[in-house]
Amino acid sequence: MNLLIQKFGGTSVGSPQRIKDLAKLTCDTTPKIVVLSAMSGTTNALVEICETLYNKDNAKVNPLIQSLEDKYRLVVHDLFSETEALQKGMQLLQQHFDYIRGFTLDMFTANEEKAILAQGELLSTALFQYYLETQKQTSVLLPALQFMRLDTNEEPDMAYIEQQLTETLAQYPTTPFFITQGYICRNAFGEIDNLKRGGSDYTASIIGAALRSPEIQIWTDIDGMHNNDPRIVQPTHPIHHLSFDEAAELAYFGAKILHPTCILPAQKRNIPVRLKNTMQPQAEGTLINNTNSSEGIKAIAAKDGIVAINIKSERMLLAYGFLRAVFEIFERHKTPIDMITTSEVAVSLTIDSTIHLNDILIELKEIASVQVEMEQTIISIVGQIPKDKAGYGYKVLEALQHIPLRMVSYGGSSNNVSVLVNSVHKKEALVALNKGLFGY
Numbered sequence: 001m002n003l004l005i006q007k008f009g010g011t012s013v014g015s016p017q018r019i020k021d022l023a024k025l026t027c028d029t030t031p032k033i034v035v036l037s038a039m040s041g042t043t044n045a046l047v048e049i050c051e052t053l054y055n056k057d058n059a060k061v062n063p064l065i066q067s068l069e070d071k072y073r074l075v076v077h078d079l080f081s082e083t084e085a086l087q088k089g090m091q092l093l094q095q096h097f098d099y100i101r102g103f104t105l106d107m108f109t110a111n112e113e114k115a116i117l118a119q120g121e122l123l124s125t126a127l128f129q130y131y132l133e134t135q136k137q138t139s140v141l142l143p144a145l146q147f148m149r150l151d152t153n154e155e156p157d158m159a160y161i162e163q164q165l166t167e168t169l170a171q172y173p174t175t176p177f178f179i180t181q182g183y184i185c186r187n188a189f190g191e192i193d194n195l196k197r198g199g200s201d202y203t204a205s206i207i208g209a210a211l212r213s214p215e216i217q218i219w220t221d222i223d224g225m226h227n228n229d230p231r232i233v234q235p236t237h238p239i240h241h242l243s244f245d246e247a248a249e250l251a252y253f254g255a256k257i258l259h260p261t262c263i264l265p266a267q268k269r270n271i272p273v274r275l276k277n278t279m280q281p282q283a284e285g286t287l288i289n290n291t292n293s294s295e296g297i298k299a300i301a302a303k304d305g306i307v308a309i310n311i312k313s314e315r316m317l318l319a320y321g322f323l324r325a326v327f328e329i330f331e332r333h334k335t336p337i338d339m340i341t342t343s344e345v346a347v348s349l350t351i352d353s354t355i356h357l358n359d360i361l362i363e364l365k366e367i368a369s370v371q372v373e374m375e376q377t378i379i380s381i382v383g384q385i386p387k388d389k390a391g392y393g394y395k396v397l398e399a400l401q402h403i404p405l406r407m408v409s410y411g412g413s414s415n416n417v418s419v420l421v422n423s424v425h426k427k428e429a430l431v432a433l434n435k436g437l438f439g440y
């Protein structure tokens with residue numbers, strides 16, 4: 001079966017009206033799997049509930065749970081007018097919120113947290129399916145917790161996912177409409193887990209890759225990937241085409257519209273990804289595929305929370321093996337490095353996770369002198385930037401001439417020029433690049 005994958009983010013299911021609109025948008029004859037996020041605000045509310053539970057602040061947690069439940073009660077009242085459907089909707093809420101309340105008495109660990117975070121997507125998909133039922137639209141809910149699994153490296157277990165999904169879908173040869181939860185999964189031990197914040201995009205591309213779908217569509221609240229972060233810079237414009245490599249760079253380096261790793265599964269199986277606007281379905285959006293795009297700079301993205309580490313050693317001078325020794329430390333602590341620049345006696349590199357920072361620093365200090373700078377931002381300038389063409393580096397640096405640059409990375413790939421700035425200069429840098437590179 002050739003199933004189109006359509007993922008809808010939090011705002012696309014963010015109110016009863018949006019859920020009703022979504023039913024209209026999706027109910028056509030194209031066979032599909034609809035992947036849903038939690039209603040907007042829900043995962044944040046669940047995160048807050050979990051933080052309160054960690055702190056054993058029961059006086060605060062009950063009102064938080066109650067206020068989320070009240071919000072859902074309004075949703076259910078709006079969605080279902082007939083008594084039977086309304087009752088069914090209310091029962092669903094009771095089941096999920098009783099489950100969440102159950103944790104107020106228990107010991108609270110990361111496992112319980114993940115079980116609570118999963119409730120948002122479980123609720124949105126169940127409500128959407130109930131609503132379709134009332135509209136006489138047949139659909140099948142595929143529980144993601146039955147097929148979406150991570151392996152021991154916390155990577156999607158593609159063989160398992162493919163097998164489980166194919167077997168399940170084969171049970172419904174005539175159903176063209178499936179619904180499933182984004183974001184949630186199980187880990188290699190069968191416990192409830194998730195694909196990290198924003199992970200519903202990743203779910204969609206994993207499913208699309210597993211089923212070799214004709215297309216993976218990511219529907220959100222904007223008309224595709226823009227040339228700059230529209231939350232920070234005005235004006236911006238949508239980009240109609242990106243290559244997989246360009247889109248992957250933008251997603252990884254901070255374009256929030258896509259989860260950082262969601263391009264990879266699609267790229268591996270050469271499945272086009274299309275970004276669309278739920279509020280403006282007729283807008284062209286962005287097509288991402290394996291076609292090389294035209295020469296030039298397409299877009300800029302920024303990734304915050306970066307730590308720069310400067311490692312200086314006289315032993316690096318004329319020596320080999322020093323960089324290997326440095327990289328092995330990061331490898332041992334499973335911490336990926338994003339940017340690197342070197343000189344004869346020093347190397348600067350960046351990481352975006354501080355989980356193992358202290359251990360890394362202890363080991364680095366055994367072989368070199370080390371300086372750390374927190375709160376840095378990587379700004380990535382992405383497009384087709386041929387290495388044999390003059391002018392691109394100049395244009396970027398000229399636009400940023402008034403901003404202190406901590407690191408510059410050029411030539412690593414023909415898709416990316418990156419600079420590292422202190423986060424206080426982020427907005428200024430994005431605005432300057434919007435002007436210098438796009439003429440705004």
Ligand code: ADP
Nearest residue numbers: 009010011220222224225226228229255256257
């Ligand atoms: P969803 O909840 O549908 O997954 P997200 O909030 O995760 O939606 O992603 C969409 C948002 O990403 C947009 O509303 C926009 O503010 C933000 N965004 C950041 N950078 C970009 C960009 N380069 N192009 C488009 N949107 C971007």
Ligand code: ASP
Nearest residue numbers: 037043183197198199200
């Ligand atoms: N609901 C999850 C989040 O808010 C996953 C997603 O929306 O993609 O992060």
Ligand code: MG
Nearest residue numbers: 009198256257
């Ligand atoms: Mg998102």
